[in-house]
Amino acid sequence: MSQANEPMSFLQFKRSQPRPNYGSVSSGTVRSRVYLAMAAFTIVFAVIGGRLVQLAQMEDVPTQEFMSAQDAVAATRPDLLDRNGEILATDIKTASVYAEPRKILDVEETLEGLGSVFPELNNDAMRKRLSSRAGFIWLKREITPAQQQAIHRLGLPGIGFLWEKQRFYPGGPIAAHVVGSVNIDNQGIAGMEKYVDDAWLKDLQKLGFAQGRAIEPVKLSIDLRAQHIVRDEVQKGIQQYHAIAGVGIILDVHTGEVVAMASLPDYDPNNRGEALQPDRMNRATGGTFEMGSVFKGFTTANALASGKVTMYDSFDATRPIRAGGRTISDFHGKKRILSVPEIFIYSSNIGTAKMMLATGIEAQKQFLAELGFTTRMITELPENAAPQLPKRWGELAAITISFGHGISVTPMQTAVAAAALVNGGRYIPPTFLPRTAEEADKLSKRVLTEKVSQAIRYLYRLNVLTGSGKRADVPGYLVGGKTGTAEKVENGRYNPNKRRNSFLSAFPMDDPRYVVLVVLDEPKPEKEGMAATAGLNTAPMVGNIIRRVAPMLGVMPRPTTEGTQTIEISY
Template sequence: MIWKHARRQAILIDGDRRSSVFMAQSRLSILGVCFALGYLLVMVRLLDLAVVQNESLFQEPLNAAVARAQDIKSLTPRRGDIYDRHGFLLATTLKTPSLFVDPSLVFDETSLSVSLMKIIPDLNRSKMSSVVQGKNRFGWIAHNITPAQQQAVLEIGDPSLGFKYEYKRVYPQGSLFAHLVGYTDRDGLGLAGIERGYDDVLSAGEDVHLSLDLRLQHVVRRELGTAMEEFTAKAGSGIILDVHTGEVLAGVSLPDFDLNAAGDAEDREIFNRLTLGVYELGSMFKIFSTAALLELHNVPMSKTFDARKPLKIGRFTISDYHAKKRVLTIPEVFMYSSNIGSALMGQMIGGKALRAFYADLGLLDAMRFDIREIGRPIVPKIWRKSTTLTASYGHGLATTPLQMSAAVASIVNGGMAVHPVLIKVDEGAIAQTDVRVISEETSEKMRKLLRLVVTKGTGRNADVKGYALGGKTGTAEKSVGGYYRRDKLISSFVGAFPMDNPRYVLMVMVDEPHGNKKSYGYATAGWVAAPAVKRILTSMASILGLPADKYDADNDMAVSLEPYIHDKKKKKKKIGGKSLVSY
């Protein structure tokens, strides 16, 4: 009896044990299934991130660098805008889409390439193929595409394509301000013009307001282009400068290029002839040698110089292009642009004094300006006695059109040194510097002489009645291979107005013009550059609302110089007189 009871108890204990083991095994199985489902969910999520959403957890270091660069770029400030003096937009930054591809998701390379080239015609087929066939998970197809192109790409519906947004520099005025505004690279680094000169300011997100006037810029570019076309010229430059503040109101170099496609421009288009190109500008230097004579020696206008025969300097001869072959007064030397008379003036001044005078005007050193494309003047290393004679009429010296304009401004504005600026000067600012280069008396004498050139001398084709323009022609032969060529000229005219109280300097330079029927075959400054300045002044007066004075020839400021002019016979008042061909 006792044995049966014990056996029953043993059976019950064994059943309980088996039940516990079974329950434990069941719980472990359920837990294992849960872990398996968890791992499965993680793998599904990873697959979704890597393939469906086109984000790989295992991208190569290059792609990681691209991503980091994108993040860093997004933290930099948007580049500042550039405006003209009246608030017209010249340069701005827009956020635009750039197209990329994930080569691992490309199904039909040929079909994709054909479709994309229809949308973006300037794509390079071979370059695109190398990107599409690449082993990386990321490759650029095209940067800064248009909204219309982006929409067309989206309509393809290809999962291998995607977009990232980048900043793009945009220039609404195209080529109008090419050389002064300049351009940036794709990453926003300034490479030329004010974009380079003020890169630190613009990169910090600050806007820049220039001294330039969009309306005047258009006029100078149009009239310079007209002169180049009319005389089939190689190149040219033009400028309008405020003689008191030094502000550049317009500055053009032709040929130019579209800033929105700067990468496609040729070297001859990129070259800035206004500030970087240095040229022998010929008789314009007679302005400075004459001013030096009047300032340093205080000679009367009746002072004479014997221009009856050429001057001999060693094996070289100084002669006049249109010789008068007589003794000339100072006004006559200047009006007829006599090389012989100017050389004799230089001899009287002396080499040391003449060189110092040119240096004070900033003609012998590279000037400081708001852009970095600045040319260094070409000056003889050794200043000999012969150099003094030839430098008095601009032979053997080369400078930039910008420097020439600034030096003329210093002569006509009362004698105060002018330093050109490209940044807008605050309203009311008048005196830019307190450095005097000549006296007010000498400045007034020079204004009369400059006016005389336009009323009776080589600059008559620049005259605009009622605006008292004064100026000087300059025609120089270019040096090619060490020899001066009569068939390759630099023809220029620089003027200022109104001469009784000058406010603006205007200059046009034309490189290698060719004579035509209208100019009787001549390609000199009086025929080429002077008329262009006249057209610029006429349009400028209309734009700025400058009223013309009632012209009275008897009260012209140049009339006081007539007693010093000794022509034996009266000249006919007609355009085409031979005095226009004088250099």
């Protein structure tokens, strides 16, 4: 059989078939299309991935504004404590609500939701802010837990909360002008709060060492128990004598520590808005006033210290004196020659002026400067007013200054100067921080001899026993002091119907521990037909303070025969 007749195998048949014609597309073209499709898919996935990364960054990486806000609210302040460890100011956590406008999906829905909790936010200004591309804006600071829960339930995209530190004052207004207050960013703006910031806390915060860390508490010299009593008695006095304002101070005469200081009307530092009202100012260190006859103690001390006047001298107070076209007379004049003790207990303007003239104007200026009356007093508090001195310190000015007119000083300056008169003659700068007797000795300067200081203590005690300060006496405590009444100046003239009364005291006068000063602004008669002198209002207020506060401060009464609590002097 020939090969032509043999059957063909499958392979032979496949090779023998002609190739079909599918067109002119080459294999290279097909591969290009495959690669192009792969590239397209790669690009699409890259775009999607990039967007996801962007969204992740928006969600996880906070903006600079957010980070700044977070750092600010995380800053910690130290607790402020009284001298016995009682908390005067502390931090508590509170929520604040914020928005990140670029994450908000529906501005109108967000605005409506926020307005349901905070109606004041539902306005065009807020709509504009929420429609911006800002990274962070505050909506409401220091909200209540109920408000936070209400916002949280709305589930609004782009709305969140930050926990921040809010300052809390457990005692409310009790020590407002000492402790001070902070702004909404927890930064000190008044009182010891501002002192702490300026002294070291600002620097600590800048270095990042006050972020969420516990800071050592700051202890003050204030005794919260005494502070409560002083504020309470001043408040009662304002009400009882229908005054417009009042001040109360307790000062340790051996260390210069301010144990209590109240100025009313005051404010609750938990309510910042109250602190901005003009009548809530700190009158104790931030207000200057003519202090009236309490200055006679300083004039007498200067006269005795000069050696030109002794306790056994007398001055003619029979007739008024003329100076600079003015007539100087006595309120209740005895119209006779008065001894130095009589001039003091009868509060004679004529006798005091003559003692000053015997001492000399320059000696007066120098002594008042040594007592801190001619310059601004520096304390830890930022509220320290400068004294108002006469433009021309001539004879008339010197005479009126001798009995507390023509010069305006702060009540704190008056209390600190009085401490120097009774503590043995050492001027000690005041402080609102704890200070030991040894530390005070290093800061003190001698302005009087012990002998003169002892004489002033005798006069103070004598005035409470037989003079205008009788209503300040507290059996067992040897209280001494001097009343002061100063007419207020209106339109350049003294108004006899408006006065500022004060009582400057110390106890116990045989070995003084504390100065107590009370001032009432525009007191009225307690009852119709009564007078409104310092002896009738501020003197009993001081007595009430000493009666309540002395045992707390460790000063126990000493039983003595009523009316014979005198002190011995060797002059």
